Amino acid sequence: MKYLLGLIGVFAIIVGGIVGIxxxxxxxxxxxxxxxxxxxxxxxxxxxxxxxxxLFQQGWAPLLIMSGAARDAGESNAEAxxxxxxxxxxxADKILVEKEARNTVDNARFTQELLAGHNVTSVILVxxxxxxxxxxxxxxxxxxxxxxxxxHSALDSAWRKNGWWSNSWARRITFSELQKIVYxxxxxNGGGKASILDR
Numbered sequence: 581m582k583y584l585l586g587l588i589g590v591f592a593i594i595v596g597g598i599v600g601i602x603x604x605x606x607x608x609x610x611x612x613x614x615x616x617x618x619x620x621x622x623x624x625x626x627x628x629x630x631x632x633x634x635l636f637q638q639g640w641a642p643l644l645i646m647s648g649a650a651r652d653a654g655e656s657n658a659e660a661x662x663x664x665x666x667x668x669x670x671x672a673d674k675i676l677v678e679k680e681a682r683n684t685v686d687n688a689r690f691t692q693e694l695l696a697g698h699n700v701t702s703v704i705l706v707x708x709x710x711x712x713x714x715x716x717x718x719x720x721x722x723x724x725x726x727x728x729x730x731x732h733s734a735l736d737s738a739w740r741k742n743g744w745w746s747n748s749w750a751r752r753i754t755f756s757e758l759q760k761i762v763y764x765x766x767x768x769n770g771g772g773k774a775s776i777l778d779r
């Protein structure tokens with residue numbers, strides 16, 4: 581009986597840990613009025629933009645910021661994101677673009693420069709759920725204590741916090757995010773600057 585209870589306990593710990601990873605990667609805050617909504621490009625960018633525009637239209641912030649560089653020599657992700665946001669009903673004069681960022685660290689660094697010029701002291705940060713923890717960690721480091729961050733993820737078609745283990749792509753992206761978070765934690769706590777990280 582003791583062995584059975586022990587096995588059940590071990591099983592419960594393993595299952596709890598697996599489920600907990602998804603919730604760890606995808607922190608979600610209670611929405612509150614903010615100065616801007618920051619949407620960063622990456623996986624399923626269209627879904628991120630749609631969520632950002634929905635929040636804007638619901639009145640959570642008066643400004644949208646789109647961040648992301650071009651993947652090639654063409655239009656930047658940020659400009660394409662702005663076009664989509666306008667198509668969805670957001671006014672062009674309420675959308676700022678940051679079109680140099682090629683990774684999450686760049687998103688945070690370059691957006692910080694943009695925020696500083698527009699007296700923004702609080703943002704709602706929108707990205708994919710598996711990317712939310714790393715994005716928040718990076719933005720907090722570069723924004724310091726001067727800008728409050730509200731975490732709010734867009735939906736993702738394949739990744740779920742309570743089911744990330746169910747397909748190979750979701751497992752790969754989950755373990756990749758965990759590795760990058762460990763790297764960032766070491767670098768940031770050591771006072772360094774991260775530079776070579778994918779979205």
